[in-house]
Amino acid sequence: MTGSHSHATGSPYAPHTEEERAAMLEAVGAEAVEELFDIPEAVEFDGEFGIDARTERETRELVRSLLERNDDLTELLGRGHYGYYVPSLVDHLADRSEFLTSYTQYQPEVSQGFLQALFEYQSLLVELTGLEIANCSMYDAATALGEAATLADRVRSTSGTRVLVPDLLREGRRSTLENYVAGTDLVVEEYPTEDGGVDLAALEDGVDDEVVMIYAENPTIRGTIEERLDEIGDLADDAGALFALGSDPIALSLLERPVDVGADVVVGDASVLGLPTSYGMGLGLFACREDYLRQVPGRLVGASEDATDRRAYTLTLQTREQHIRRERATSNICTNQAWVALRTAMHAATLGPSGMVDLAKRGVRRAEDLAERVDDLVGVEAPVHDRHHLREFVARVDQPARAIAADLEDRGYAVHVVGDHELQICVAGATDEQIDGFVEALSEVVR
Amino acid sequence: MTGSHSHATGSPYAPHTEEERAAMLEAVGAEAVEELFDIPEAVEFDGEFGIDARTERETRELVRSLLERNDDLTELLGRGHYGYYVPSLVDHLADRSEFLTSYTQYQPEVSQGFLQALFEYQSLLVELTGLEIANCSMYDAATALGEAATLADRVRSTSGTRVLVPDLLREGRRSTLENYVAGTDLVVEEYPTEDGGVDLAALEDGVDDEVVMIYAENPTIRGTIEERLDEIGDLADDAGALFALGSDPIALSLLERPVDVGADVVVGDASVLGLPTSYGMGLGLFACREDYLRQVPGRLVGASEDATDRRAYTLTLQTREQHIRRERATSNICTNQAWVALRTAMHAATLGPSGMVDLAKRGVRRAEDLAERVDDLVGVEAPVHDRHHLREFVARVDQPARAIAADLEDRGYAVHVVGDHELQICVAGATDEQIDGFVEALSEVVR
Amino acid sequence: QYEPLLSEKDLTRVEIGEENGGDDGDDSPLPDDLTRDSLELPELSEPELVRHYTRLSQMIYGIDSGPYPLGSCTMKYNPKFTEDVAALPDGAVHPDRSEESVQGTLELLYRLQDYLGRIGGMDAVTLQPPAGAAGEFVGIRVAAAYHEHNGEGHRDEVIVPESAHGTNFASAALGGYEVVSLPSDDEGRVDLEALEAALSENTAALMLTNPNTLGLFERDIEEIAEMVHDVGGLLYYDGANLNALLGRARPGDMGFDVMHYNVHKTFATPHGGGGPGAGPVGVVDELAPFLPSPRVRTDGDASYELFEPEHTIGKVHGFHGNWLVLVKTFAYIARLGDEGLTDASAKAVLNANYLASRIEYDVPYEPFHHEFVASAGDQDAADVAKRMLDYGVHPPTTKWPEIVPEALMTEPTEVESKDTLDRLAAAFNAVAGEDDATLEDAPERTTARRIDQTSAARSPRLSWQTLSEEEE
Amino acid sequence: QYEPLLSEKDLTRVEIGEENGGDDGDDSPLPDDLTRDSLELPELSEPELVRHYTRLSQMIYGIDSGPYPLGSCTMKYNPKFTEDVAALPDGAVHPDRSEESVQGTLELLYRLQDYLGRIGGMDAVTLQPPAGAAGEFVGIRVAAAYHEHNGEGHRDEVIVPESAHGTNFASAALGGYEVVSLPSDDEGRVDLEALEAALSENTAALMLTNPNTLGLFERDIEEIAEMVHDVGGLLYYDGANLNALLGRARPGDMGFDVMHYNVHKTFATPHGGGGPGAGPVGVVDELAPFLPSPRVRTDGDASYELFEPEHTIGKVHGFHGNWLVLVKTFAYIARLGDEGLTDASAKAVLNANYLASRIEYDVPYEPFHHEFVASAGDQDAADVAKRMLDYGVHPPTTKWPEIVPEALMTEPTEVESKDTLDRLAAAFNAVAGEDDATLEDAPERTTARRIDQTSAARSPRLSWQTLSEEEE
Known part of the structure; x- marks a missing residue:
């Protein structure tokens, strides 16, 4: 019981002493706490879950020993989740308990700090996308895509039902999107890609007045950079459909501005900045044109004034939200990823615009360098796609990809298998030393 | 340069942009920063230390990789430094940057929180020792002992010069004490111990009017609990000498109150609560009788009132200190261990009186249990001393102790070698599982 | 003390292009038609950012600041x-x-x-x-x-x-x-x-x-x-x-x-x-x-x-x-295990009942468990909440559920001590005795005074870009 | 808002003895003559303690709060x-x-x-x-x-x-x-x-x-x-x-x-x-x-x-x-390495010189490097410092070295930006223009107002035990 509070049993976080408990019971006129529960006998439970209580130290040790069972691999993994180095100050500042332990800012007078941070996060995305509005977070890229489709459903000018997505779309995003549109009459359809990018001719053939939204990603899930986004924007425009673009803050620091290619909505995972690798936990980026102001899903922070006319921030346009509008809300989202948005804003601020642009440029250079190096190996061809790449690329291997990946894992490296003879390799968070080690390991494995 | 600020060279923590630097130079009327340095050419240095700059990530990796070279051993080590489990909240709260990044409280109006925490720390020690005054920290047990001797030097009623310490005294403490009294006419002399405790008869023989201070420890460095401290107090009293007692907050939670055995000063390491194992970093505990108020070394926080008559705290009796009294100060100490004292106060508060007493009791029981278990092994006899023990004890081994310790280290356990055939074993921070593993390992080693 | 927006401290425009050396001294690795022209964001140093976010944190009430009895939101202590x-x-x-x-x-x-x-x-x-x-x-x-x-x-x-x-x-x-x-x-x-x-x-x-x-x-x-x-x-x-x-x-x-x-x-x-x-x-x-x-x-x-x-x-x-x-x-x-979890509900229910017994507002429905809904009666529940902020505590959820007029939906959770509940009750009761004018003026001791929600929604300013356009 | 001492929140006495079962239900493992009789300290829960220390931290000015130009103390930003x-x-x-x-x-x-x-x-x-x-x-x-x-x-x-x-x-x-x-x-x-x-x-x-x-x-x-x-x-x-x-x-x-x-x-x-x-x-x-x-x-x-x-x-x-x-x-x-260390001294010296050039107080000795000692002249340097607190910055070291009358010993270090130095200079200059009465009343915007040092030293109260004796 080292380190425990005196409460030998019960919740270590309930502060009642025996005396206090007795006094409180007396005040409410009960002899025992049990009397306060109004539960019919038939549904009473005996409290025996069969879960052992532990000391804080034992609990830490339990989790530590469990997670220690994970293999210690160098991850060259990406495809929507990245392990960029997060500066230490992000942890130290975001972990300040005022940020961590506060509720949604329904009482803005005592929440100004968080509201301002979220306002700054929104502003960061406005600069990155060129669009006028960014909400202050969705869950992740997949759910943000789903919300984009329901937005398209609400604002559509046609009676159409078609939502077009690339055939390369990651299954998790595709499937989540399907769930989000399940309650609408929208249908999700694929359009083909060619050499890792949108097959524009085929897309054009597939677009008609029934199209409500066209979705594309830049970079694509295979790390390639799209070259004709503006034409997709035109296609969507002509069809009266929304053009939704998937991207992230690092890519957006360097690549074409969404507004410049006609994007109406930008979604994606903003936690490429701010979160370390965390088994897929993310931060749904959601930005759109001002036209959709009253139809945006999620929370918005706005500037206002207080009673003394000083600048103050507050959640605004809440009549879009479920707690007020109920079944007519623009989304069911309530708790979102505010604290992750805070981290993303902090990481971006630490980098500054020059650091962000540099990080993106390095992502291009290092991916291309690594592709070149593995291409030099016998039995490996990279990149498979004749495109520019950002931070990851697909390589073709003569031997079965699955076997190669398993051998690499034995040597301490994790890569994606994306085809029978295709690996995908990501440089995002890897150090130069790790990349050197990987090339060495790969050269042994394909030998 | 991932994660770096835009300043490609120079200090990453100096915020100046090029434009600002230029504007500032202009304001001071210089063309280059170099002009502001008034250094004779003969002693100028070219700035080439030969130290490479690194990114934050690289620096973290460097330290991590260095420290990884340490062997991962289960430490059954004590003898003045202990690895008790520190509750997580201590880290989280003490690391709040207001605590961590503030200066000594010379402007109390903006330092009330730290002053109050230190005031509470002092109060904790007052309760533990029964003495009226505790300062708000010295460096560690050894330097606190040194300060006790200089205090004795200042307040001595006789012309004597003898400072008596037990022959068991840890070398680091003895040597530090010697340095502290080197500038006085005091001399440090040993008195004998018997079976791990003060040899009272021998001590009595050695005490005369020349004695200025008698120092004893409870528990002793060998983990034994002294049984006749009050008689030492009487001896000191009769000789007109100070009785200085060495102890720590966990021991003091259970053992006789220093005031009750006649102690005039209590020193020791208070960081047994609050600090994890940290290569000997500590927290000098220093408490004494009210009589010595004007002669106490170190900082004192006192309660006072502010201009609106509200309770407020402030550093007080500063005329004892070096920044005011210079060479007539009661000590040269300036920066002390305030933040560690904060951690100790937090840890103690988390335990509460019941948790502290329990922790001490467990220290007695677990030491005695382990001694019994190892005593059952062939070739081991424990405890060597026929005394009560707190958290550690000495065991006699038939084989050379050094060889046994080396074999134990190979099996992942560290213990002290305190004699050719003596090991010292400490249970302080060890879990039951670790102790079981140790007994198993020891049984193999002595087999 | 007002904390400026990051953009009010600095805005730096970085040009991007094949021939524009970036901060790393290298040109863009992509053809210009695939990249944006520039990026304009605050460029600040680590010490400046640390102070910015530290200051922002100081303008937030969290569960570590005091009681947070938001009914239905269950704000309890988060073990470190x-x-x-x-x-x-x-x-x-x-x-x-x-x-x-x-x-x-x-x-x-x-x-x-x-x-x-x-x-x-x-x-x-x-x-x-x-x-x-x-x-x-x-x-x-x-x-x-x-x-x-x-x-x-x-x-x-x-x-x-x-x-x-x-x-x-x-x-x-x-x-x-x-x-x-x-x-x-x-x-x-x-x-x-x-x-x-x-x-x-x-x-x-x-x-x-x-x-x-x-x-x-x-x-x-x-x-x-x-x-x-x-x-x-x-x-x-x-x-x-x-x-x-x-x-x-x-x-x-x-x-x-x-x-x-x-x-x-x-x-x-x-x-x-x-x-x-x-x-x-x-x-x-x-x-x-x-x-x-x-x-x-x-x-x-x-x-x-x-x-x-x-x-x-x-x-x-x-x-x-x-x-x-x-x-x-x-x-x-x-x-927590079995005992801890079971104890949590017991204390949560005890706390709600105790707190309700200490406050002067009417609680029309019972027997309640972990939360109760009091009615602010003739007072406006939202105003009551604002005024409670002045007493250094967080107010309950207000105006919902609508079945109780001017609802004060209150859930103290198991983590509050009797002392804290007494302090919370004192805040409720102090406000209960105040007049509408006082309530409408509240809060007065918070970082910001009452914030104009209507203007925020009527002319939405959702980014620093909008604010700076306005100023121009 | 006043934060009570831990002892004002709770004091619990735990009895110790061979026959006094402790909180762990066991008697003392030592004979009574080797143990104390009891221990009386605050017994509080984790949530209560977290709030106590969080509140205390909020009453402290640190380097993360703003400039801290204590001459000779060199308060610089501590990298996280x-x-x-x-x-x-x-x-x-x-x-x-x-x-x-x-x-x-x-x-x-x-x-x-x-x-x-x-x-x-x-x-x-x-x-x-x-x-x-x-x-x-x-x-x-x-x-x-x-x-x-x-x-x-x-x-x-x-x-x-x-x-x-x-x-x-x-x-x-x-x-x-x-x-x-x-x-x-x-x-x-x-x-x-x-x-x-x-x-x-x-x-x-x-x-x-x-x-x-x-x-x-x-x-x-x-x-x-x-x-x-x-x-x-x-x-x-x-x-x-x-x-x-x-x-x-x-x-x-x-x-x-x-x-x-x-x-x-x-x-x-x-x-x-x-x-x-x-x-x-x-x-x-x-x-x-x-x-x-x-x-x-x-x-x-x-x-x-x-x-x-x-x-x-x-x-x-x-x-x-x-x-x-x-x-x-x-x-x-x-x-930092060679470049970073060398840059630190350059910026520290530049900052000191720039700040000195912006303030209205006289700086009698130069050319100074990382710090300068201004003179408060007819004002009391200690009062100047107290008043600067009201402007939201930490004051310099005062009244030392004595070679400068009413010394304001100022060391901004390399971590302050020009903006911050300008803000600091503004605080100096605002105080320079104020009268003695204002200075003597300062600070007025801090957690505590001017604290009585004399009474603290004259009747020392160095523990909560002393305070509670006093009250009795």
Whole structure:
């Protein structure tokens, strides 16, 4: 019981002493706490879950020993989740308990700090996308895509039902999107890609007045950079459909501005900045044109004034939200990823615009360098796609990809298998030393 | 340069942009920063230390990789430094940057929180020792002992010069004490111990009017609990000498109150609560009788009132200190261990009186249990001393102790070698599982 | 003291292009037609940023600042050590790792599935939903898939009590259902006659929280379950109020078929100013095949793997949900165990009852459990809340549920001491005695005074770009 | 808002005895005559404690709150990542571990010894002193041992400039030396004639900081060194102002024989409200055998060991000093490298000069480097400081050095931006224009108003026990 509070049993976080408990019971006129529960006998439970209580130290040790069972691999993994180095100050500042332990800012007078941070996060995305509005977070890229489709459903000018997505779309995003549109009459359809990018001719053939939204990603899930986004924007425009673009803050620091290619909505995972690798936990980026102001899903922070006319921030346009509008809300989202948005804003601020642009440029250079190096190996061809790449690329291997990946894992490296003879390799968070080690390991494995 | 600020060279923590630097130079009327340095050419240095700059990530990796070279051993080590489990909240709260990044409280109006925490720390020690005054920290047990001797030097009623310490005294403490009294006419002399405790008869023989201070420890460095401290107090009293007692907050939670055995000063390491194992970093505990108020070394926080008559705290009796009294100060100490004292106060508060007493009791029981278990092994006899023990004890081994310790280290356990055939074993921070593993390992080693 | 926006401290424009050397001294590695022209954002140093965010944090009231008795939001103390376990480097793995290489992660998730099943009395659990509302949506989708699978795709109504959380309505609507709203009876519980009238062969599900938002236990729960099941509908449990029942009653035992857990409300994960949360969903065996994919299972021999439920609805998150939150959930449950969890509900209910007994506002409905809804009477509940801020405490949820006029929906949770509750009661009572003018002027001791919501919504300024355009 | 003492929230007395079951249900394992009777302390829960300390932290101004221009104290930004490396579990080892089993710890310490030697121009370094003043004392003890060893134990005087840090005097006195105080010349530097007069065959050492406390470089340093060495004395460098010279000049090159480093002042380790610090000491080869034991050395083959210098003075700390602080020191130096360290001094000096150019108070001595001492003139410097608090900044060190009347000793360090310096200057200048009554009433916007120091010292109340006795 080292380190425990005196409460030998019960919740270590309930502060009642025996005396206090007795006094409180007396005040409410009960002899025992049990009397306060109004539960019919038939549904009473005996409290025996069969879960052992532990000391804080034992609990830490339990989790530590469990997670220690994970293999210690160098991850060259990406495809929507990245392990960029997060500066230490992000942890130290975001972990300040005022940020961590506060509720949604329904009482803005005592929440100004968080509201301002979220306002700054929104502003960061406005600069990155060129669009006028960014909400202050969705869950992740997949759910943000789903919300984009329901937005398209609400604002559509046609009676159409078609939502077009690339055939390369990651299954998790595709499937989540399907769930989000399940309650609408929208249908999700694929359009083909060619050499890792949108097959524009085929897309054009597939677009008609029934199209409500066209979705594309830049970079694509295979790390390639799209070259004709503006034409997709035109296609969507002509069809009266929304053009939704998937991207992230690092890519957006360097690549074409969404507004410049006609994007109406930008979604994606903003936690490429701010979160370390965390088994897929993310931060749904959601930005759109001002036209959709009253139809945006999620929370918005706005500037206002207080009673003394000083600048103050507050959640605004809440009549879009479920707690007020109920079944007519623009989304069911309530708790979102505010604290992750805070981290993303902090990481971006630490980098500054020059650091962000540099990080993106390095992502291009290092991916291309690594592709070149593995291409030099016998039995490996990279990149498979004749495109520019950002931070990851697909390589073709003569031997079965699955076997190669398993051998690499034995040597301490994790890569994606994306085809029978295709690996995908990501440089995002890897150090130069790790990349050197990987090339060495790969050269042994394909030998 | 991932994660770096835009300043490609120079200090990453100096915020100046090029434009600002230029504007500032202009304001001071210089063309280059170099002009502001008034250094004779003969002693100028070219700035080439030969130290490479690194990114934050690289620096973290460097330290991590260095420290990884340490062997991962289960430490059954004590003898003045202990690895008790520190509750997580201590880290989280003490690391709040207001605590961590503030200066000594010379402007109390903006330092009330730290002053109050230190005031509470002092109060904790007052309760533990029964003495009226505790300062708000010295460096560690050894330097606190040194300060006790200089205090004795200042307040001595006789012309004597003898400072008596037990022959068991840890070398680091003895040597530090010697340095502290080197500038006085005091001399440090040993008195004998018997079976791990003060040899009272021998001590009595050695005490005369020349004695200025008698120092004893409870528990002793060998983990034994002294049984006749009050008689030492009487001896000191009769000789007109100070009785200085060495102890720590966990021991003091259970053992006789220093005031009750006649102690005039209590020193020791208070960081047994609050600090994890940290290569000997500590927290000098220093408490004494009210009589010595004007002669106490170190900082004192006192309660006072502010201009609106509200309770407020402030550093007080500063005329004892070096920044005011210079060479007539009661000590040269300036920066002390305030933040560690904060951690100790937090840890103690988390335990509460019941948790502290329990922790001490467990220290007695677990030491005695382990001694019994190892005593059952062939070739081991424990405890060597026929005394009560707190958290550690000495065991006699038939084989050379050094060889046994080396074999134990190979099996992942560290213990002290305190004699050719003596090991010292400490249970302080060890879990039951670790102790079981140790007994198993020891049984193999002595087999 | 006003803290400027980052953009008011600095805005630096970085040019991008094949011939524009960047800060790293190199030109853009991409052709100009694939890149933006420039990026304009604040360029500040680490010390400046640390002060900025430190200052911002100081303008926020958190659970570590004092009581936070938001009814239905269950703001409880977040144990610090859970942050430590979430930060363990071994847990920082990519979601596409091979199952063999992340056995620790999978075992933890498996154990958490098991814990939650035991606590809710449910047979199968998915951890994927990233928040409570996402959990509701998963429940609705699972219900839809189940009915579809049974050839009952015609069921197009979900019944929701008038007093339910707004998300219930929105989640059902997002799932494509007509929402049938159910009035309360005079005692604040489900009106069985109205329920009878609402139920039909078109009923897909009834969504219920128990205790309900008035803190009252739905005593007729067995009958309700029978009625719903009789028409072929499913009974959905909104876990928002589960903290009241921990160890005393389980949704599964009451006849619920599907439920979500709000891990922040019940298992003390930090709310983070609006997330991340997690909304695991538990179901009875019959519905397990429809849960999202993947879930975790074991071969019983300490080997864990992901699997796809037979009739899965697919995915509702790109990967595996909010991992960092799930680790904290696991740690909290493992720390408290049976006794701790059961004690939490006992103290939560005791605290609510004690606090209610100390305040002068009327509490029309009882016996309540973990929360109560007082009425501000002639005062405006929103004004009462603003004024409570001046007394250094956080106010309750206001003006909801609407069944109580000028509602003050109050949930102290188990983490408040008697002293704190007394202080909170003193704040309630001080405000109860004040006049409308004072209340309308409140708050006066906060970082910002009363904020103009109307102007914020009428001319939305949602970015620093908008603010600076305005100034021009 | 007042935060009660822990003892005002609760005091619980726990009885101890062979027959008094403790909280763990067991009796005392010791006979009653070896134990105390009871222990009375606050017994509070984790949520209550978290709020207590969170609230206390909010009543503290730290470097993360704003500028902290305490002259001679060098309050610079503490990089957050250094906390992370100090918290690495692999570094948490016991000081009595075998050398073979802590090679990582020893290598880090060895490298830090090497770094510090390079930075100071010193041949050998000890890391044991746990603070700057402890470093001074080690330097003094080393000097004494050196003289003793050379049969010059009669040297009993240490010369210290009038304007030196108080610790210099106290450390020399603690070492048993007579302190000979040295006046400054008209320009604020060492008066060579006075020095000549003070030096004798009894001189053990001259302690000097350079730049001195007025920020002035002792231009005659070479001559001073020669004079001291000529009489057989040693030249001691007080490292408090080393941040001004990093990469521009090294004490070793100026003729200093022994120096201490203030790692918090020069290498940005956090001050922690008064420690822990570290005060490594560097010496020239001749003094190396006298350094404290143990030091770290290598066989050149990546193997590290502890050793005892031949004529060591022994130990000045029970173990190896303040390890956690030393790790942060190492990390800071490794992060900055040559360019970063050199840039730090450049910016520190630029900042001091810029700030001085912006304020209306007179700065009598120049050319200063990293700090300057302005005079408050007719105003009381201490009052000026209190009033500056009202402008949201931390004031400079006041009333010292005494050579400047009503001194405002100001050191902005390199971490402040031009904006912050402008804000700081505005605070200085606002106060410069205010009358004495306003100043004497200050501060009015702080947690506490002006605190009565006299009453605190006259009737000392140093514990909650004293306070509660008073109340009775």
